[in-house]
Amino acid sequence: MPIGKNVESNSVMVYAMLKRFGCQAAVGGIVPDDPADLEAALLRGVRQADMVVIGAGSSKWSKDFTMDVLEKLGTVVVQELGVAPGKHCSLTFIGGVPVLGIPGPPGGARLICLYYLRAAIDLLTAGRRRESMRVSACLTADVPGRWIDFMQPVRLFWADGILWAEPSASFGRTRAAARQPMPQILYCLKEKGFLAGETVSVELPYQLMDRAGTNNEGVSKYHSKEQFSE
Structure with missing residues (x-):
């Protein structure tokens, strides 16, 4: 280069x-x-x-x-x-x-x-914006508060019957590699952090919404373990 x-x-x-x-x-x-x-x-x-x-x-x-x-x-x-x-x-x-x-x-x-x-x-x-799909998940690690609102990428996975949200860890990796498999988002308000074990609301991006559907049936399907095992 x-x-x-x-x-x-x-x-x-x-x-x-x-x-x-x-x-x-x-x-x-x-x-x-x-x-x-x-x-x-x-x-x-x-x-x-x-x-x-x-x-x-x-x-x-x-x-x-x-x-x-x-x-x-x-x-x-x-x-x-x-x-x-x-x-x-x-x-x-x-x-x-x-x-x-x-x-x-x-x-x-x-x-x-x-x-x-x-x-x-x-x-x-x-003429209108679609509402984002959300799921509740349990955090695997702390997410500290920041000086600004922050969109924290997380990876969703099932373990022991619980849906977990793992914050992306970019240390030692490129930012692109860190985010590529983790398109789900935990929105953190300014100076508002979360602790490991807390249940949080995770937002799914549009490409996942397109696959799951935007009606109630689609939302319920996205709570299945198979949807997050890919």
């Missing part, structure tokens, strides 16, 4: 998610960190699409121009979120077209797409 370069994988991930969500998606390509190039790409996107997703460039570094360009072109409704991962997520309207800004780190980008991007698509297509 040359100095100053990085692997751009978020567009592939977002494209795959959008296709799974039932959208007609197109990747606009990598845009240089230049305000003029960003402006041209955004204007092209809002002319062609019902919704635009732009990744990265929304932090505070010297070449992060995304928010400046969004403020110039449209109305910024959300500057950033009060939750991590994915704090640097924004929502802007340019000529009536929603533009969702997602963070650069893949872990945060993935979570933002699972929850906020899918919710936005639901609102655009059906």
Whole structure:
């Protein structure tokens, strides 16, 4: 990998998610960190699409121009979120077209797409957002409170007739490897922690909801041991 370069994988991930969500998606390509190039790409996107997703460039570094360009072109409704991962997520309207800004780190980008991007698509297509599916599980380890609301990935599994939630441990592993098998989420409010043995409410992402169904029958099926043995 040359100095100053990085692997751009978020567009592939977002494209795959959008296709799974039932959208007609197109990747606009990598845009240089230049305000003029960003402006041209955004204007092209809002002319062609019902919704635009732009990744990265929304932090505070010297070449992060995304928010400046969004403020110039449209109305910024959300500057950033009060939750991590994915704090640097924004929502802007340019000529009536929603533009969702997602963070650069893949872990945060993935979570933002699972929850906020899918919710936005639901609102655009059906006029309402589907409620998330939840299950109760017993924590295997402490989850300390943080200075910000936090989406803690967990792995659900059955043992001795109990549904357990194991917090992801990224020490010694890449963040992508730590989160890949653990798409379920324990939402932790700011400065609110949980202790091992506590029963917590775990949220299932949309791809699991699609497999289990969103009616009561689907929810009850997802309490079976077989559903979490994969």
